[in-house]
Structures are given as C-alpha cells and as structure tokens.
Amino acid sequence: MMLAAQAEQYLPMIRRVRRRTFPGVWQGCDVEEMESEGVIGLVKGLQSYDASRGPIEPYLWRRIQGAMLDWARREDRLSRGQRRLQRTREETMERLRAELGREPDDGEVAAALGLDLAEYQATHDAWQNHAHITTVRGEDGDEVGILDLLANDDPDPEAHLERKQVLERLRLHIEELPERDRAIIRMYFLEDVTMAEIAAVLGVSVPRVSQLVKRILGNLRERLINEGITC
Incomplete structure (x- = not known):
C-alpha cells in the first residue's frame, strides 16, 4: 500500500x-x-x-x-511557577486596561501584582528570554528544552535514546558548575523558587539573579553546542 x-x-x-x-x-x-x-x-x-x-x-x-x-x-517551556505568574500578569493587565482605559505601565502592573518594579522587570525579562536561552537543537533539527530534558519521558524509543544522550551530557555539565550556580539551577527550574526568594537566599538583588540565570544557561547552552548539539 x-x-x-x-x-x-x-x-x-x-x-x-x-x-x-x-x-x-x-x-x-x-x-x-x-x-x-x-x-x-x-x-x-x-x-x-x-x-x-x-x-x-x-x-x-x-x-x-x-x-x-x-x-x-x-x-510550553516555562516552569509551573513562571506560568502561574505569567497568567496572573495577563489577567492583571486586562483588568487594568479596563479600569484605566489605556495600556498600564510596568509600575502599575508591578504594584497590582504586589511586586517591586525591579522584581517585576526581571521576571518579565526572564519570560522574554527563556525560550531562546533554554533550547538547543538535536541532530534532527528539533528544538529541545534544556531543563525539560530533566523530566523527559518521551514514548518514542528513538527520540528517547537521543534525548537520554543529551541529558547525560547536560547532567554532567550541571555537576561541573560551581556550587552556587548548581543551587540557582535547582531552585529556579526544579523547585519553582521565585527570583525574589533566590535573591534573599544569595543576598543579592533580583536583577542580579536574572543576570546569573542567563549567564548559567548560556554557559550550559554553549557547552552543548561545542559537543555538536547545534542551536
């Protein structure tokens, strides 16, 4: 046939x-x-x-x-906590548009969400940059979410094998990170800890946490690229 x-x-x-x-x-x-x-x-x-x-x-x-x-x-690459906050942000912006009759500015949205402006802007930057920073392409050209690999259960045996190989390399590179970087990865992506909470733990500002997350993921991405997992 x-x-x-x-x-x-x-x-x-x-x-x-x-x-x-x-x-x-x-x-x-x-x-x-x-x-x-x-x-x-x-x-x-x-x-x-x-x-x-x-x-x-x-x-x-x-x-x-x-x-x-x-x-x-x-x-759908964002963490559960990020998705919840993003949905809340969208609902809040819709409500503010109706109340104000115009597009709300960042300060108004942040206040309505109970966040300070720096935390809101850092979180918004994370939403904007997350998809680009945390994805790589396998040999077949398909995009793979770097942190999604940690919990991947693909039923396709061939795809599962390819992802397993990438996952093994990713885990190795995460283990090679400095202790603080490993802690940030664990808190932000696996435990849904907010940037504000991470900032409090580390004793740094929220924008600094955003910078650290971008740097760490960029580092992991570059290491995978150097091993032939092209972006």
Whole structure:
C-alpha cells in the first residue's frame, strides 16, 4: 500500500491520540498545529515500522503521541511557577486596561501584582528570554528544552535514546558548575523558587539573579553546542 494511502487510513487516530493525551488544552494552544505534528509523527512511524516492532497501531499511537508531546514541550517551556505568574500578569493587565482605559505601565502592573518594579522587570525579562536561552537543537533539527530534558519521558524509543544522550551530557555539565550556580539551577527550574526568594537566599538583588540565570544557561547552552548539539 502506498504511504499516502496508509497515512489516510490512520488519520482518525491523530485526533483520538490528541484527545486522550490532552483532554484539556492551555490558553493559546493551537490544536491544528498540534495535530499537524501528529501527522508528521504518523508518517515517520509508517516509514520506520516493521513487523519486529509488534502490532502497527500501538506503534503508530506512540509515534503520534511522541510528536505531539514534543510539540507541547517546545510550546510550553516555562516552569509551573513562571506560568502561574505569567497568567496572573495577563489577567492583571486586562483588568487594568479596563479600569484605566489605556495600556498600564510596568509600575502599575508591578504594584497590582504586589511586586517591586525591579522584581517585576526581571521576571518579565526572564519570560522574554527563556525560550531562546533554554533550547538547543538535536541532530534532527528539533528544538529541545534544556531543563525539560530533566523530566523527559518521551514514548518514542528513538527520540528517547537521543534525548537520554543529551541529558547525560547536560547532567554532567550541571555537576561541573560551581556550587552556587548548581543551587540557582535547582531552585529556579526544579523547585519553582521565585527570583525574589533566590535573591534573599544569595543576598543579592533580583536583577542580579536574572543576570546569573542567563549567564548559567548560556554557559550550559554553549557547552552543548561545542559537543555538536547545534542551536
């Protein structure tokens, strides 16, 4: 059977996988784009399938699901704490626009959020820069979130192996960081500690914490690039 005909036969599976894997979607999620990634996973699955992999439908399900999970990780790289604060910021800005009849300035948004201006601006800078700083590209050209790798459970065996290899290198480089840098990575990305709380622990300003995070991630990114994981 031709590849196009095979793909058409299994297209209904894509929506079933999406609904089962993502019963709810987050604000701004492009469902059509997610399902398009599922189509790519389906085609790659059909191309790589052979009988030694077992029944075809469970195999294709894993490939489609893996493609969608990869897409979701690329689209949603912020930590849980950052996402909560970002949603609160968006809601606050919408409320202030209605109350003021104009676009609120940073000072007004910061005050409404209960943050000082420096902390708000540092956090906003982190949102703006996070996606660029914390992503690398594997040999297949797909973007990989550096810190997302720490909790990756990709069901696609081939993608899982590639990510595992990158993860091993990343963990090694994190272990080689100075103790303070390791602590910052742990607090900010794995424990959802805010920049203000990290600043209090380290005895530095919030903008300084933002600078440290950027420097550490830039360092990790450069080390991975030097090992052939190109950006």
